[in-house]
Amino acid sequence: MNSQIATTKRIIRFQNGSEYRRFLRHLSEAASSAARLKAIKPLPFIRGISCRLPPDARLLESCSGRIWMEQDCKxxxxxxxxxxxxxxxxxxxxxxxxxxxxxxxxxxxxxxxxxxxxxxxxxxxxxxxxxxxxxxxxxxxxxxxxxxxxxxxxxxxxxxxxxxxxxxxxxxxxxxxxxxxxxxxxxxxxxxxxxxxxxxxxxxxxxxxxxxxxxxxxxxxxxxxxxxxxxxxxxxxxxxxxxxxxxxxxxxxxxxxxxxxxxxxxxxxxxxxxxxxxxxxxxxxxxxxxxxxxxxxxxxxxxxxxxxxxxxxxxxxxxxxxxxxxxxxxxxxxxxxxxxxxxxxxxxxxxxxxxxxxxxxxxxx
The missing domain is CATH 3.40.50.200 (Peptidase S8/S53 domain)
Structure with a gap:
């Protein structure tokens, strides 16, 4: 994932509900140690989140289900x-x-x-x-x-x-x-x-x-x-x-x-x-x-x-x-x-x- 994506606000959605909940748990654990993850906004209505991703985005790699990503536009x-x-x-x-x-x-x-x-x-x-x-x-x-x-x-x-x-x-x-x-x-x-x-x-x-x-x-x-x-x-x-x-x-x-x-x-x-x-x-x-x-x-x-x-x-x-x-x-x-x-x-x-x-x-x- 390049640095441009890392610094852009994104909406990430999950096809699978249990995968979404697991991702939120991982994210909250990472947030306690990474200042960049403090501004995580859960969007439960669409099984998604809005956040600025860290450069390595390893959390996403742990997902086995399907995910969609788009820019959180103005x-x-x-x-x-x-x-x-x-x-x-x-x-x-x-x-x-x-x-x-x-x-x-x-x-x-x-x-x-x-x-x-x-x-x-x-x-x-x-x-x-x-x-x-x-x-x-x-x-x-x-x-x-x-x-x-x-x-x-x-x-x-x-x-x-x-x-x-x-x-x-x-x-x-x-x-x-x-x-x-x-x-x-x-x-x-x-x-x-x-x-x-x-x-x-x-x-x-x-x-x-x-x-x-x-x-x-x-x-x-x-x-x-x-x-x-x-x-x-x-x-x-x-x-x-x-x-x-x-x-x-x-x-x-x-x-x-x-x-x-x-x-x-x-x-x-x-x-x-x-x-x-x-x-x-x-x-x-x-x-x-x-x-x-x-x-x-x-x-x-x-x-x-x-x-x-x-x-x-x-x-x-x-x-x-x-x-x-x-x-x-x-x-x-x-x-x-x-x-x-x-x-x-x-x-x-x-x-x-x-x-x-x-x-x-x-x-x-």
Whole structure:
């Protein structure tokens, strides 16, 4: 093994469970004598670890079973244009466009749990006060998942803000957000932290996981975590990316076990920055979206991240009425009930989220 591999952060996965446990035992024994092995991160959800390997990597040679190794890549919250602003009125345009308010007479997403793997959340924001669970800070387990970036607070606001009298209201105002802080103040995270976040969401009974981030490279370790969550009945909603590409979608949105989301504008057209094409499952408002921000403020942001939070909120509305639906059934209902986009050349199988049509389609299921 060359020194380049030795100094790179890696994810190692094991085909065999007993081999994985034996390797962890060996590793912990070696860690007591090797400073380089102190930063070992077990990833039990995928039978793996993240660590920087020592130069000789003799521990791996002792494994008789099959192992896979990949780089523990950096992943970013989808970059978005933004500007600070005052709130105009209680219901942002995107929430009106998907017809969420018309559904609040029958569902508000009551007690549906949405795990938001992101930069954390502003726990002191008046519009989020009634919508937050404790969550977890994967970067520092002794601290609450406070947001030091803003992106996670913006996402949480669109999903479940609930302060119509003085602030804004989200798609599912009685849903519960569990902030899972995997991203630092720069909006950057390692794949291994995302995997830990997915595992936390599954173990703590989240119904939906919002993933408003993406990367260009495929990670089999991340696919393993997404697949395990899907098989556990957890719906994962992921942003397609902001490259304006026709046939390209970021990971994890490209995985078929997720609901991949593109962005539209006020005119029901695909936003110029949004990725598009066959990999997109559904579009939702993502252009110039106003939502909660740090220090109790508001911000306007554009991106497929914002579109993703509209879809997560809509799924919370649906699950409150139909709690038994599987991830596959929810995806099918959403794709059957889309509002056609305003573009005569568009294929018939692409469209925008429409909450009322979605709930009607679920009735007919």
């Amino acid at each position: 992943i970013s919250v989808s970059p978005s244009g933004q500007r600070g602003l005052a709130l105009e009125n209680g219901i942002p345009w995107g929430i009106q466009q998907i017809r969420a308010p018309q559904a609040w007479g029958i569902t508000t997403g009551h007690r549906v749990k949405v795990g938001v793997i992101d930069t954390g959340v502003d726990f002191n924001h008046p519009d989020l006060h009634h919508s937050l669970l404790r969550g977890i800070n994967l970067l520092n387990r002794s601290k609450m998942p406070y947001d030091d970036n803003g992106h996670g607070t913006h996402i949480a606001g669109t999903i479940a803000a609930a302060n119509q009298m003085h602030g804004m209201i989200g798609v599912a105002p009685r849903a519960l957000i569990a902030p899972v802080k995997a991203f630092d103040h720069n909006g950057s995270a390692f794949v291994s932290d995302i995997i830990l976040g997915i595992e936390w969401c599954v173990r703590n009974g989240m119904n939906v996981i919002n993933m408003s981030f993406g990367m260009k490279t495929r990670s089999k370790a991340l696919l393993g975590a997404v697949t395990n969550a899907y098989n556990s009945g957890v719906i994962i909603v992921a942003s397609s990316g902001n490259d304006g590409k026709l046939r390209s979608v970021d990971y994890p949105a490209r995985y078929p076990q997720t609901i991949s989301v593109g962005a539209t504008n006020r005119h029901r057209r695909v936003a110029p920055f949004s990725n598009r094409g066959t990999y997109i499952d559904i579009y939702a408002p993502g252009d110039k979206i106003t939502s909660a921000w740090l220090r109790g403020k508001y911000n306007e942001m554009s991106g497929t991240s914002m579109a993703t939070s509209h879809v997560s909120g809509a799924i919370a509305l649906l699950l409150s009425l139909r709690p038994g639906l599987s991830p596959g059934e929810i995806k099918s209902i959403m794709k059957r009930s889309m509002q056609p986009l305003k573009n005569s050349k568009a294929r018939r199988n692409i469209g925008e989220l429409d909450v009322i049509r979605m709930l009607q389609a679920a009735e007919r299921k």
